Amino acid sequence: xxxxxxxxxxxxxxxxxxxxxxxxxxxxxxxxxxxxxxxxxxxxxxxxxxxxxxxxxxxxxxxxxxxxxxxxxxxxxxxxxxxxxxxxxxxxxxxxxxxxxxxxxxxxxxxxxxxxxxxxxxxxxxxxxxxxxxxxxxxxxxxxxxxxxxxxxxxxxxxxxxxxxxxxxxxxxxxxxxxxxxxxxxxxxxxxxxxxxxxxxxxxxxxxxxxxxxxxxxxxxxxxxxx
Amino acid sequence: xxxxxxxxxxxxxxxxxxxxxxxxxxxxxxxxxxxxxxxxxxxxxxxxxxxxxxxxxxxxxxxxxxxxxxxxxxxxxxxxxxxxxxxxxxxxxxxxxxxxxxxxxxxxxxxxxxxxxxxxxxxxxxxxxxxxxxxxxxxxxxxxxxxxxxxxxxxxxxxxxxxxxxxxxxxxxxxxxxxxxxxxxxxxxxxxxxxxxxxxxxxxxxxxxxxxxxxxxxxxxxxxxxxxxxxxxxxxxxxxxxxxxxxxxxxxxxxxxxxxxxxxxxxxxxxxxxxxxxxxxxxxxxxxxxxxxxxxxxxxxxxxxxxxxxxxxxxxxxxxxxxxxxxxxxxxxxxxxxxxxxxxxxxxxxxxxxxxxxxxxxxxxxx
Numbered sequence: 001x002x003x004x005x006x007x008x009x010x011x012x013x014x015x016x017x018x019x020x021x022x023x024x025x026x027x028x029x030x031x032x033x034x035x036x037x038x039x040x041x042x043x044x045x046x047x048x049x050x051x052x053x054x055x056x057x058x059x060x061x062x063x064x065x066x067x068x069x070x071x072x073x074x075x076x077x078x079x080x081x082x083x084x085x086x087x088x089x090x091x092x093x094x095x096x097x098x099x100x101x102x103x104x105x106x107x108x109x110x111x112x113x114x115x116x117x118x119x120x121x122x123x124x125x126x127x128x129x130x131x132x133x134x135x136x137x138x139x140x141x142x143x144x145x146x147x148x149x150x151x152x153x154x155x156x157x158x159x160x161x162x163x164x165x166x167x168x169x170x171x172x173x174x175x176x177x178x179x180x181x182x183x184x185x186x187x188x189x190x191x192x193x194x195x196x197x198x199x200x201x202x203x204x205x206x207x208x209x210x211x212x213x214x215x216x217x218x219x220x221x222x223x224x225x226x227x
Numbered sequence: 228x229x230x231x232x233x234x235x236x237x238x239x240x241x242x243x244x245x246x247x248x249x250x251x252x253x254x255x256x257x258x259x260x261x262x263x264x265x266x267x268x269x270x271x272x273x274x275x276x277x278x279x280x281x282x283x284x285x286x287x288x289x290x291x292x293x294x295x296x297x298x299x300x301x302x303x304x305x306x307x308x309x310x311x312x313x314x315x316x317x318x319x320x321x322x323x324x325x326x327x328x329x330x331x332x333x334x335x336x337x338x339x340x341x342x343x344x345x346x347x348x349x350x351x352x353x354x355x356x357x358x359x360x361x362x363x364x365x366x367x368x369x370x371x372x373x374x375x376x377x378x379x380x381x382x383x384x385x386x387x388x389x390x391x392x393x394x395x396x397x398x399x400x401x402x403x404x405x406x407x408x409x410x411x412x413x414x415x416x417x418x419x420x421x422x423x424x425x426x427x428x429x430x431x432x433x434x435x436x437x438x439x440x441x442x443x444x445x446x447x448x449x450x451x452x453x454x455x456x457x458x459x460x461x462x463x464x465x466x467x468x469x470x471x472x473x474x475x476x477x478x479x480x481x482x483x484x485x486x487x488x489x490x491x492x493x494x495x496x497x498x499x500x501x502x503x504x505x506x507x508x509x510x511x512x513x514x515x516x517x518x519x520x521x522x523x524x525x526x527x528x529x530x531x532x533x534x535x536x537x538x539x540x541x542x543x544x545x546x547x548x549x550x551x552x553x554x555x556x557x558x559x560x561x562x563x564x565x566x567x568x569x570x571x572x573x574x575x576x577x578x579x580x581x582x583x584x585x586x587x588x589x590x591x592x593x594x
Contacts, residue, residue: 054500055588075504082502089590093497107501151501 001189002028002051002159007060009046009212020046022212023060028159033185035220036193038209043195045163047209051191052085052161053077083109083207086152086188090164092144100147101132107151115154122150123215126180143171149180157222159189166199174199235519236373238476238483242523242566243530245473249562250554251538252469256462258391258553263455266392266447273336274420274432275450276303277443286415290439294420297438299431301423304332305415307405311362311376323362323396325376327405328419345370345385352401356555357385359395364543374398377408402472470565476523477569484516484577495581497587505582512578513571520570531562560561 009021021043028034028051036044049055050062050090053069062069062197064084081087086107094103101119108115123132126146135145152160162181166174174196181190182202192203200206200220208216276294278284286305307327328336337347348357358368363386369375372383378396387394400508406412422431428446434451436444488495495508535552542551 049587052500078502078504081500085502087497087500089497089500091493091590093493093590095494095497108496 001030002064003062004050004057005061005063007047007050007057007062009043009050009055010058019043019212021050024050024214026051026101026207026214028189028191030158031186032204033182033188033190033192033202034204035206036191036209037197037200038195038215040195042209043212044151044209046212048161048163048191048193049123052087052159053081059222081157084158086155086160088145088148088159088160088162088165090149090167092136092141094144094147094151096136096215098132099125099135100121100128100139103136103147104151104154107154109155119150119154121158122153142169145173145177146180150178153184157188159191160184162190162192164193166194166196171198178202230429234483234486238479238519239523239526241479242473242476242520242570245469245476246487246524246527246562246566247531247534248472249466249469249565250528250558251552252465253535253558253562254531254535254552254554256458256465256550257555257558259458259462261553261555262392263451263458265390266451273447274422274428274435275445275447276418276420276435276439277416277445279441279443286418286442288413288415290442291415291418292436293439293470294367297431297434299423299427300420300432302332302335302419302421303334304328304419304421305402306417307402307411307414308416309405309409311396322455323365323398324393325400327400327402329402333399336419340575341388343386345383347385348399352384353382353404354379355384355400356381357387357399358383359387359397361395362398379408394428401481451549473565473569477520477573480516480519480570480573481577483519484512484574487515488512488577488581491581492589492592495584496586496592499584499586500590508582508584509578512581513574516574516578517567517571520567520573521563523570524566527566528559528562532559585588 004024004026006023006025007021008023011018011020024043024047026034026047036047038044045061046055050057053062057069064080070193072080094100095106098106101123104119104123105111105116108119120132123129126149128143128146128150131143131147136147139147145168148165152162159180165181166177169177178192178199179202181192184190185202185204192200194200197206203220205218206218207214208218268281276286276290278286288305291303291305294300305328308324309327311323311325328348331350333348339347342357343360345357348355356374358374363369363383368376368383370383370386374381374383381398381400387397389395420431420435422428428448432444432446432449436442460591498508530552535554539550539552
């Protein structure tokens with residue numbers, strides 16, 4: 001469904017240029033939990049930005065359901081992100097003057113009663129009912145990240161892109177976040193970027209990166225998704 | 228916006244001050260504009276003949292006769308205007324005047340519907356008067372009251388409708404009686420000429436000038452044009468200072484919006500990442516800037532309106548029924564529209580900058 005062909009992200013600096021991602025070929029299968037792991041500066045977040053359309057490829061092609069981003073145009077790419085993708089970042093990026101519920105609705109495609117009902121159901125599912133009217137600063141770090149997960153899930157995306165979502169959390173809370181995300185496997189795919197291989201215990205597949213290049217791929221669990 | 232209460236509050240306060248100034252000063256210019264408009268509306272087709280040669284120059288009954296003989300003149304009504312009381316204190320309008328007009332010519336110059344109460348002067352009247360609204364208020368007079376002026380008792384027989392122009396301060400009495408009361412028989416200070424064909428008033432004015440010679444002949448419109456030109460300068464000074472105050476308020480909005488965009492960079496990054504378009508971001512910030520403008524504009528206008536009302540009460544007491552601030556729907560539209568417009572304009576560049584942020588770069592900003 002989502003794949004790249006020799007995709008590169010190049011930063012030019014005067015005469016010189018640096019490959020953040022170099023000729024990467026990745027396939028994200030429907031319903032799989034794909035881990036991208038590597039040390040700091042290995043290009044894993046840059047690859048996530050290319051996959052999600054947050055960055056434009058300098059070379060190569062990224063396509064979703066057979067449609068290349070290059071040919072989609074900016075408006076349709078924005079629409080794709082809004083309707084089919086969900087995002088979780090290292091920082092929760094909750095808006096600090098909005099309540100938990102309102103923060104979740106920021107991500108909703110429409111402010112309909114149906115969307116509000118779904119938000120309430122997800123809040124209950126993730127055990128945030130008592131916090132739904134609180135402001136972000138009144139929550140623990142783990143609770144904030146769970147709210148960010150609900151915000152990413154609100155539109156039932158085809159793919160969730162998680163960029164180091166456990167980096168600011170302790171191990172136990174980090175594993176809780178991973179477990180929550182892993183539950184979404186099957187409903188949609190998860191692309192999970194981390195520098196900590198321990199956080200990928202639930203991944204179906206793990207791609208290793210170093211210096212902008214894919215240096216290895218490892219299949220883990222039984223579910224490898226549908227090509 | 229709500230989270231930055233103090234800064235937003237101060238910005239709104241800046242707009243409030245600007246719009247307050249626009250409202251109060253604008254209400255003064257609206258008063259003058261209304262005065263001119265009303266005078267023009269009530270001016271009809273009259274031609275005013277006044278003496279040349281300084282304050283002591285006068286006209287005579289012979290002049291009236293000469294004017295009456297000019298082809299195209301329907302009526303030439305002599306008039307004597309004299310101060311009701313000795314000049315004292317400040318006034319924002321013309322002074323109160325006793326106007327002497329031959330009662331039999333009243334109906335050529337005034338219409339029955341110009342009266343609010345009572346009746347007009349008529350042939351045979353002597354110590355009777357028809358008075359304007361502000362002098363009635365000031366002297367607490369109504370139809371049937373007796374007014375003592377220069378040791379003579381005058382009966383008030385009619386009350387004019389409010390015009391917001393000079394006649395509000397007029398006391399109209401028979402010409403001969405006024406001449407007799409001030410001990411200046413035959414004194415005429417102005418001749419009001421009604422043309423047979425109003426369309427030819429300007430040409431008739433020139434003909435009168437030729438026929439009578441040493442007099443100043445002007446249509447009422449010409450007189451009002453001259454006053455309007457003088458007021459235009461005054462209005463421009465008042466309005467430009469008020470608009471300057473509003474622009475300073477607008478600059479406060481620029482500052483607030485620039486700070487807002489800077490503080491909310493990660494928020495903008497997130498919204499763009501999850502699918503907000505540039506238009507959504509621009510719209511959000513412009514709405515915020517326009518809301519600041521609207522709030523400041525509405526509060527500033529209401530305060531200005533209140534201040535104008537208070538000043539009018541003060542002016543009514545000090546100047547005797549004379550209102551000098553007129554708050555109109557047009558002024559409300561200008562004042563609030565200016566605030567919203569300035570707010571939106573001030574938010575334009577910060578909103579545009581916000582929309583151009585790269586979501587990945589914005590997300591890397593410290594929250």
